[in-house]
Amino acid sequence: MQPEFTEVQRFLIDCPPFDELTGEQRQWVAQNIKAAYLNEHNVDALFKQHSPALYIVRSGGFDLLAPDGHLIERLESHDLFGFPSLLSGRPVVNKLKVIEDGIIYIVSADMFDKLRQNVRAFEQYFIRAHGQRLLSEVARRSTPGRGEATVNADATGSGKAAVNIDATNNRNSDDLTDITAASASRPAVAEKSPGYDTLELTLAEVINREPVTVSSTASIREAAQVMRDKKVSSVMVTGAVQGRHPEEGADLGLHPTSSKLFGILTDRDLRNRVIAQGLSYDIQVNAVMTQAPATVYGRQTLMDALTLMTQHNIHHLPVLDDNDQPIGMITNTDLMRQQRSEPVMLISAINKAETREQLITEARHIPAYMQTFAARVHDTTMVGRLLASLTDSMTRKLISLYEQDHGVAPGTYCWIAFGSQGREDQVLSSDQDNGLLLGNGLNEQQLEWFKGLGEYVCTGLNECGIPLCPGDIMASNPDCRRTLDGWLDRFQTWTTSPTPKALMYCQIFFDSRMVHGNKRLYQRYRDEVARLGKNEFFLGNLARLQVSVQVPLGLFNRFRGTESGKDSDLINIKRYGIALINDIVRIYSLQAGLTVPQTLQRLEQLRGSNLLNRKDNQSLAEAWQFLTQLRLQHQLDIWGTDKPKNALDPDELSTLTRRQLKTAFRIIKDCQQGVGLKFGRIG
């Protein structure tokens, strides 16, 4: 009888994608594989005899070399190679050199094909790994509770001479794969709580009634009647588009599923803009509606709606389909009902706080709540966005409390979030980065009012749990409280005579978002800053600075610790990962004159750019998501201990996560080189 091959099976469980197989299938693999002792004497003959096949490194060390002899990767235990030729039948170019003798397992082409045919996840894994994954898969969310699933693909090998098994020189395509699977799922966390947070639902899933619309030429009275009959607190105002006929209720100007959205009209508008103003009810709604309101698409999530509502302090959001046709309205009441939820509750509790003390009491709930929220959501970016939303709400509340005590602002101004709050990739330990933008021509007394505001809000945020900024990038610092001209002067200095320190510092200021204040003022500021940021000489210096920071991969693509002292084996994935990607994306955004601060949104807007090709764009987004996720998971794991928040031990990661982390670093390294080539020569 055949033995159970326990050893091999145990090994395969830890060797994705074999973890996707059932126990029975793994047993079948174990019963049918071959093991070979690989050394420099037999490597050529062995591969000649067995290829094409899938090879799994069980022990030893082997260098995968490109045809020109340069090292692509050192293969170690659990690495796979040889499969691209199984999938494509392409000729082989890479070579394998034995560094340390060891055992490799050989999965024959026949076995490989049987597994592919029977196990979808197994096949998917290799197809993705081979870089032929459909683009649509990138955006696709993982199924709940699904574990990690992908492989490091560029591991291909061959005889050390000209005899080859296989090759993938196409690093990028493989990397994409690696990261995607990672970004699509977060095993440990997902296992803890397999359900989605309802904030991850799409709006289209949530909206359950027909949109209520009135024609822009309907009278205010008609609109109010529609709102009464349909029992809604707001109505979408649409304009007829050619070829559409008003259907029933045409005499009311009602177009049940109509055309272009012009604006919205709410109960509050009727009160404030009509009754209080004593307007006639016979004038057309387009005179009093809110024009060109903020909107969301049905494919976006409740979280998107929540973010938008908090940022603009609005309670009604029209939802459109992909053809810009209104499909419904989402309100903050809907959100609360949907969510019964803490994020919305928390934000609304913050908004309702009447004193600073009440606000601080509410804010104390945030860390504990964020823990459970973070463990629940599948899309990690939601955590940063929710924290940014909460910080925004607290900031606005503190501003309004200050205004209650000190009178309204003596001039136009904007409260600006920089850095991680600006980018919405905040974590619980993130400190404050903010500033005040003031209108020009203020007198001493007026400036004094803003000085008080800066101090009040920054100390308030600190008490709410957002630590003071050690670098003093805060509105309480006169340096970060400037008029429009003051800020522009500063940016001008940075961009025309960039010292290394100024460069490092000023990058924080390029990631900005308005939290509160005068939109027009902010827009002017942001446009001017974008113009200054395009300076080629400045970008050249910035590029050289960025390229000088090395990713934590050492010789043979092994991890290199980034920390000092007792943590010297740890890798800081914020500073040497996430921040490097932010930097790379920022430089392309500056060059393109973009004004959005979020890294993923910047990448989205950069799509189609001549400078950053689509593949790199996608790789960067996926690497960013992977690293953000890894950091979040790490922070959840170490919560309550005094372990470093951004540095982790690569030896404690799973086989797959380690492969993915390496891939992410390689992407960064390659893109850094791209930045150096494209920008570094200028200036």
Place this chain on the structure above:
Amino acid sequence: MWSLIKRWWHKIQVRRKPWTEHSYIALDIETSGLDPANDQILAIAWVEVTPPVINYTSGRYYLIKHDKTDLKQSPVIHGLVKKDFIETSELCDVMQALSVTMCNKILICHHIQLDWRFLKQAAKSCDIQLAPLALFDTLGFEANRLKRQQHHIERGSLTLSACRTRYGLPEYDAHHAFSDAVGCAELMLAQAYKYAGSEKSSII
């Protein structure tokens, strides 16, 4: 008489082939004690090797049927308990299969004297001939090598797992007959490739 001489000549000839051109069978047995005359084979496992490949399809593992299973020291050593003996095989059937597989192959064991004595005893009782081409002892090889290098051989440094560690082979859970057979096969390949030099030389 003539056939005996022919067989002997044949053996001499094949033994001259480079070691990589031979076939091997790596084997491990679990016994109820250390005395072939009185103790029994409880389990037997083997796997075939054609250098540098260990073919898992050829892997076999048998628990041997006994009238009264005597587990003197075995539960401790082998982790075998009574319930493992539900699906058992007749010793002579297993010896028959082994005899066929072993023919013209070199038998590899770790500490081969002991296993070989048990095997011969069992074969005799079943009236079966075991005719391996030769025997190779991974323990003996290692002991000689260490002695030649004038190493002092420390206690415990010749166990299968200690020997494997010296060659950088992965750690296995020891004392399952099949794991040990595979472990022994890998060790033999490592020893041969490392110390037999080129593939052309002979190790027996």
